[in-house]
Amino acid sequence: MDLKKIFSEVLNDNQVSDQAEDLANYGKDWTKHFTPNASLVLFPRNTAEVQLIIKLCNQHKIEIIPSGGRTGLSAGATATNKEVILSLEKMNKIKQFNPLDQTLECEAGAILEDIQNTAKDKGYYYPVDFAARGSCQIGGNLATNAGGIKVIRYGLTRNWVAGLTVVTGSGEILKINNGLIKNATGYDLRHLFIGSEGTLGVITEVLLKLTTTPKDLLVMTFATPTLDGIMNIYKSFRDCLTLTAFESYTDVCLNYVEAAGRVKSPLQEKAPYYLLIEFENTDGQMDKAMEVFEQCMEAGWIIDGVISQNDQQSKDLWALREDITEATSVKHPYKNDISVNISKVPIFLEQMTKIISEKHPDFEVAWFGHIGDGNLHVNILKPDHLNSDEFMKKCKEVDKEMFAMIKTLGGSVSAEHGVGLVKKNYLDHTRSGDEIKYMKQIKSIFDPNGILNPGKLLP
Numbered sequence: 001m002d003l004k005k006i007f008s009e010v011l012n013d014n015q016v017s018d019q020a021e022d023l024a025n026y027g028k029d030w031t032k033h034f035t036p037n038a039s040l041v042l043f044p045r046n047t048a049e050v051q052l053i054i055k056l057c058n059q060h061k062i063e064i065i066p067s068g069g070r071t072g073l074s075a076g077a078t079a080t081n082k083e084v085i086l087s088l089e090k091m092n093k094i095k096q097f098n099p100l101d102q103t104l105e106c107e108a109g110a111i112l113e114d115i116q117n118t119a120k121d122k123g124y125y126y127p128v129d130f131a132a133r134g135s136c137q138i139g140g141n142l143a144t145n146a147g148g149i150k151v152i153r154y155g156l157t158r159n160w161v162a163g164l165t166v167v168t169g170s171g172e173i174l175k176i177n178n179g180l181i182k183n184a185t186g187y188d189l190r191h192l193f194i195g196s197e198g199t200l201g202v203i204t205e206v207l208l209k210l211t212t213t214p215k216d217l218l219v220m221t222f223a224t225p226t227l228d229g230i231m232n233i234y235k236s237f238r239d240c241l242t243l244t245a246f247e248s249y250t251d252v253c254l255n256y257v258e259a260a261g262r263v264k265s266p267l268q269e270k271a272p273y274y275l276l277i278e279f280e281n282t283d284g285q286m287d288k289a290m291e292v293f294e295q296c297m298e299a300g301w302i303i304d305g306v307i308s309q310n311d312q313q314s315k316d317l318w319a320l321r322e323d324i325t326e327a328t329s330v331k332h333p334y335k336n337d338i339s340v341n342i343s344k345v346p347i348f349l350e351q352m353t354k355i356i357s358e359k360h361p362d363f364e365v366a367w368f369g370h371i372g373d374g375n376l377h378v379n380i381l382k383p384d385h386l387n388s389d390e391f392m393k394k395c396k397e398v399d400k401e402m403f404a405m406i407k408t409l410g411g412s413v414s415a416e417h418g419v420g421l422v423k424k425n426y427l428d429h430t431r432s433g434d435e436i437k438y439m440k441q442i443k444s445i446f447d448p449n450g451i452l453n454p455g456k457l458l459p
Contacts, residue, residue, distance in 0.1 A: 003040045003084065006060060010052040015043040015090075026087055027079040029070040031422060032332065033392060038065075038079035043090045047165055047173060047204040053086060054202065054451070055171040063454045066198035068109065068140030071132040073335050074420030076144065076197045076456055083454070088139050091204060094118050102210045103162050103179055108139025108203045115208065124210035127154035131322045139203045144418040145195035149322075152372035153244040154211070158194045163207035166193050169200060169447025179207050192442065197418045198453040200446040214244060216281040219314040220289065222296075222305040223271035227346040229301035230273055234342070234371060236296055237277055240288045245278040246372030247321050253366045254320065256327040263319040269304035275371070276321050278314075321368065324379075328366050331381035332388070334395040336402065340411035342374045348409060352378070355401055360394060362386075375415040378402070403429045419457045427459055 007016050017023075018040050027036030044050045057064045063083040070077050079085055088109035096105040097118070104119060104126070113133040119126040128141065130148030140146075142164075146157045154160075162179040176189050193201055224230055234246055251272050258264055267274075279285055289307070296302040308314040340348050349367065356363050362383045369376035380398065382391045403413050407429040414423050414430075427436060440458055443450075 001060065001062075003062070006056055006062075007040070007042055007053065007084075010049060010056065011042060011044070015045070015049075017041045017043075023079075023085075026067055026070070026085045029072040029075060029077040029420075031073055031075040031078060031420070033334075034075050034078045034080055034421065036079055037082060038085050039082040041067075041085040041087055043087050045090050047167060050086070050091075050167045050202050050204050051171055051173055054167055054169065057084070057451045058169075058171060058449050061449065061451070063451050065453050066139070066143070066202045068137035068143070069111070069132070069135045070140075071136040072140065072144060072420065073337065073417040074414060074422040076418045076420030076453070077140070078421060080421070081455070086202065088137060088202075088204070092137075095205075097122050098179075101162075101179055104208045104210055105205065106138060106208065107205055108137065108142075110138050112136050112138060112141060119210050120213070122210075123213070125213040126160065126208060126210055128157050128160060131325060138206055138208070142194050142203050142206060143196065143198050144416065147370070147373065147375065147416040149245050149247060149370060151370060151375075152246055153242065158191060160209045161190055161194060161206060162209045164190050164193060164203060165205035166201040166203050169449070169452040174201070177207075192446075195418075197420065197457045199443055199457050200452065202452070214280050217244065217278055217314065218281045218286060218289070219308040219317045220277050220293070220305060221265075221267065221317045221320065222275045222277075222293075222302045223267050223269045224273045224275060224302055225271050226301070227273065227349055229296075229299075230275060230371060231343075231346055232299070232301050233275060233296050236292050236301075237279075237289070238372075240292050241277075241279045241285055243277055243279050243372065245276065245370075247276040247369070248371045249274050249276075249321055249324060249368035250366065252364060253324045253328070253368050256331075256366065257320055257323045260323065260327040262323060263316050265320055266306045266317075267304045271303055274320070276317060324366065324368050328379055328381060331364070332391075333366065333379040333381050334391065336378040336380075336399070337369075337375065337415045337417050338378065338402070338406055338411060338413060339373070339375045339415035340406065340409045342371070344409050344411070345371060345374060345376065348376070348405065348411070351405055352402060356380075356398065360398065363394075363398075374411075399426070406430070421456060424455075424457055424459050427457070 023038045027038035067087045091107040092109040094106040164176040364381040366379040
């Protein structure tokens, strides 16, 4: 089958590539453990072209993988079986701002940071935020219902979607909700496509809700000696302040960040755990924060702490948390992101630490995450004496025990990076058999020929 000839019917030559460099680049995401094996990369420029592509794929039974910024960690955008890649990067326009509705319309390939900056220029705020903001695309954010560092205050991506344009797997264009706040007319299909990992349709345009810009954000960082202390600190500050973030990381993470040389911790005391909180300094909030801080010091939950005095110090404190991924990349980490109820975070961490230390004492683990919403990132750093295959085999053994524990605790095997290829065989640890059955039936309705992101999400 001459794929280039097929798609040349609807696309220009510069919108179709079979170059080895493009196939390798667009055929994978940040997951390091799959070899890309794409056959073609397509670059549509609008919804109509996406529809034409999908109709051709149905006609010729061609499997297709929607691709955004490819910053995911579950191989959700990885081609492994000669699929065609549909890249949304040329559909990157931020189209229209509506000040009365407080909405921003953009194409699915728009970069998150560009959206944030546009909202800021208009005097508003788009609150979904994470370290990959400079390269991830909004369509991919929706496809995985991305969370990030502000969930404790603003919720997940789905909370900020006022409308969608989607091309389904069968080639229909759906314009969903039209920005309405109230729309009591049956099933809200937005929430089927958000989090569906491109298995039901290709999101091509999105209408985002905006909010007011937070004022005078202050950042505090603490050193704390115990896991129980972390949860006591969380409750103490949450009960008195409106937090915008509550993040944690370990001494292992901090050591790698400091070794990278860009930023140093201002804390004088060393501890096994560190916390970062952020809040608006309005209505006496700083006075309340300092009062709670002193109470936590007296209780022994905090042994050292600092508060930002200006914007640069806030950025530096955030860098101690956000630079962890880059700083640990030299150790080729095996990454996992999971979630449990906030109250069960200490149980999970204690049990997993014990399992890894007893069964894999040569593993160094960098834990960090969004304690305020129960989301933890587990990064196992590759020992120098293990080759990649040996390391992967051992990490897969850890996965089995970790996900079994997640199932027992009623948590999720994927908090914010989706299921993709990496976790689909563990979907039943979070979803019931009946849920998975219905999910498969929904897939068959929107994508009857099974051409969209085949082999992902559903076992």
